[in-house]
Amino acid sequence: MALLEPLYRVSEICAFGGIENVVICPGSRSAALTLAFVRSKKFRIQVITDERSAAFVALGLAQASGKATVLICTSGTAALNFSPAVAEAFFQEIPLLVLTADRPPEWINQHDGQTIFQQDIYGRHIIKSYDFPADYTHPDAVWMIERQTNEALAFARRGPVHINIPIREPFYPEEGEVYAGAFHPVSYLTGSPALEDSTWKALLEAWNRARTILVAIGQNHENLDTPLEALSEDGRVSVVADVISNVNIKNKISLHDIFLNKMQATPDLLITCGKSFISKSFKQFFRKNKPAVHWHVEEKTELTDPLQSVTAKITVPAAYFLKELAARAPGRAGNSAEEWRQMEEKSAAYLTGFLEECPFGELKATAMLFQHLQPGDILHLGNSMPVRYANLLASLLPGGVKVYANRGTSGIEGVVSTAAGQALGSKGRVHCLVGDVSFFYDSNALFAARPQNLSIYLVQNGGGNIFRIINGPGKQEELERCFITPPGRTAESLCREAGYGYTAIRSAEDLQEVLKNKEDGLVNNGPALFEIYTDGVLDSGLFHQLKAGFTL
Structure with missing residues (x-):
């Protein structure tokens, strides 16, 4: 048996278990896993260098398919960078199978390179975790690897599962070494619970x-x-x-x-x-x-x-x-x-009037976007203010638009990466509405993936505007420096480098022109970003007015 053969079997069992998408972060210690999945020709492969972004792309792919995505990285801090997406997947119950290469146990904490404590690295933010044996020569070790992989796939239907895999050198197969032998698949047959x-x-x-x-x-x-x-x-x-x-x-x-x-x-x-x-x-x-x-x-x-x-x-x-x-x-x-229905009708009339009268800003831009979406489109919402505006304006969305947001942990990291993963796994257009702080925090997503069906609507209003809206921060003299944190940059050069179409929007007329032009290549063909400039102070004032102005 070839030294790395048991690891090749992991990919075969995953294929048998219905896995379709694999996200790989490059590394040497994980080379056998990488080659096993790539050379099988049975998976859609994404190779992404930034582990944090890669994990959120995998999460988006799992959302789009409803099936577990395999996520692979090398040893060391690479595995830690998966943590935010793993936590998000845990609380949303999104299926992920995380495979992390590791040093053999005798080399842990011995000042050897790319070595950290990887056993149970995701703590309670995981459905189930496994550790493969470090040596694969005994038949029982091979049986254990296959058994754990089969079981991990079953648990991964309910959320993220982690397999930590110690790998000794040599990391790469011998020339001509190919695994084509038998493996032991296990089918899991389940039924739905019912009430008496x-x-x-x-x-x-x-x-x-x-x-x-x-x-x-x-x-x-x-x-x-x-x-x-x-x-x-x-x-x-x-x-x-x-x-x-x-x-x-x-x-x-x-x-x-x-x-x-x-x-x-x-x-x-x-x-x-x-x-x-x-x-x-x-x-x-x-x-x-x-x-x-x-x-x-x-x-x-x-x-x-x-x-x-x-x-x-x-x-x-x-x-x-x-x-x-x-x-x-x-x-x-x-x-x-x-x-309840009368209150809904009165609120709808109030909202219509408010939108007609209010000046251009994040509220009106969100409303205009919602009214131009089409059935079958996917909307991915950023956290902080975009998701809150969306909840206020939900009645404007046409039927048949699927809405996603990273509300398992409600963090700002990974918003654009998750939307990119959604787009990679979807046929329809994916629209990502995101604030400027969230966008620049996850801007590597532009380079991680360039799905042709992704449109990003970046609200550029000078920082974390939620801190102007919630109670407390607005009364502090450190508001701008320590809470709002204006990014002080534009997305134009990033788009140029990453191959995204770019349009700056500074008025309702600019946005209307983009949205109505169905033949515009920036809307229908290729990844595109629309940077919507608004006044954050005005935005926060309009938000408070909308919330406070409704009367019976």
Whole structure:
């Protein structure tokens, strides 16, 4: 058996397990892994030097495909640079299989190059971690490598999994050395959990007692529209959907960020599905006004309760639960949901008037972009202000636009890289709306990947404008230097170097010209960046006006 043959088998098992995308960061100690995946000819390969960017590209590819992406790096700090994306994948439950080459254990902490403590390097931000044996000559070691790889692929369906792989020299195969032998694949056959009829009986008794019912969907990428549409026909039921919920039904409530602080009544029954909610107003409202009954539907066992009001945790898939609920719960007449719908209508009229009158800035630019997106497009939102503006303006998005954001950890790193990964794994156009601090922090993404279907909308308003908006920083004399941190640069030269089309936008007319020109090569052909210049002080003032100006 060739010295590196067991490592070649890892790629064969991954192919058998349905892996399609592999992101490789160059390195010598990881050479056998690199060559195993590249020479198999069974994968789509991306080679990216910057490990932090590469990991987010892998995350975006996994989002686009719904399957695990393999992520490979050499030993040392390369593995640490995967950490932000691994944490994001953990909290969003995005499938990743991380393969890190390592020194043999006897060389750890011996002042040898590119050597750190890599066992359990991602701590609790991982579904499962493994360590391969350092020596592969014994048949039991080969069996262990195959067994762990098979098991890792099964766990990776639920989030990031790490395999740490000690590799001795020589790192490279002998000339003509090719692995074409047998390996031991394992198929994992699973079924979906379901609730007992007795449990459904108790749930339906509570459902029937409730006079007002609110179904709220946080971050979600499943198609829940059919059961939600059916449930919303019940006169007691309102469906609240954050912009990252990807809910597209006719009666949804999406302007709750505008009106919720004016509401008084708390629903008798609250049902929440999905992961994080962007809306701070939503979270604060229910922390203060707790419903009598709150069901949280999430397949994992851990109790997540950001509203501090859960009375029952239902550990089944949301799609199953809502479909079964819609089938078992007959529609009821009534108008108790009318208050929520009236508030939505009043908020829509208020928002339309506000947008017509307000000057050009981040708010209007976001609204204009949303109104020009097409069904089938993908929108990837930056954190801090872009995702908050998007939640305020969610009603302007056309149906059929899929919305993503790195809201597992809500960090600013990796926004553009994740969008690039989405674009590499998608056929439709991917639009990334990002602030200037986030963009320049992740600007290596332009060089990591140049997907032809990526458009980046960079809001250049002089720094981290969220610090002008949240309470506290704006009152400090160090606001500009220590919080806003203006980048003091433009993206034009970066775009020129990276081969991205570039357009500077300084007015509504500039943006309108770009958006309406469907034949413009910067919109339809090749990667493009649109740098939208706005006044950060004006932006923050308009944001406060919009939030405070709604009256009944």
